[in-house]
Amino acid sequence: MTEPNFQGQSVLITGAGRGLGLAYARAVGQLGATVLLHDVGAGTDGHGRDATVARDAAAGLRTEGIDAHPFATPIDTRDGCRALVRDGHAVQGRLDAVIHNAGWVGYEAVETLQEASFDRMMAVMAKAPLWLAQAAWPAMRAAGFGRIVLTTSCRALYPGYVQTGLTSYAAAKMAAVGIVNVLAKEGAPHGIVVNAVSPVAKTRMWGVEGTPDDLSPDAVAPGVAFLASGDCTDGGWVLRAANGQFHALRATEAAGVDYPRDLRAVAAGSAAEVSAAWDRIAPVAPEAR
16 A cells, blocks of 8 residues: 655645644645645634744745745635736646635624625635636646645534534535536546545634644545545545544435436425425434434
């Protein structure tokens, strides 16, 4: 069993100055990648800028023998994303993988939710990965190779893990899944493989400083390193990653469905019939009752 080989490859990682992103940077760097380490240095609320975060993180990786280059370009606009990809590509004249990790957790109850905060969340966690992919696409297509990894969350994917106040966060994380589904299909003919990770780790976003007793970012990083590598050849997956364990999922249609005319489902011709058949339309597992 051999580790993925990133020798000669260039990998751009956003939000990589701390926490999960830094763990990803170290993982691919230890496997030979030139790390394009991006972090605007924002606070846990997504606001503020501090270019020293990226610089210090890259300097720390260099002491470990990793070729790391810092970037602090804001990515809340399409132009900013294009500038980051352009400058990152210039380091080695290539860009083999993009891992979009940048983001934050913002709580706002639905009655107090502000349009500005919703738009900012979407700009960085839904629009930015799309603009980064768009900017990286031509070089990856020309090379016949590319890996793109977006970030989603089980707080959006599973109703059982939802937390109140995370409407904007969940919307952005679900948008990432839709983007992955489409880009995976568009990229396949060109050797561009697109997937998502749904990570759980104790970081400053969790309110944890220092080394956690469990749920370490380092325990998520091997899965992301795989998704960003040439060993990963299948797109359209969400990789759940936590505590050194991994499970990949994607929505799959039931056998025999002729979408959209025949869902092989419960037939109903009126609201009353839907109501009467609801227990069969939306069956609940016995343990969830």
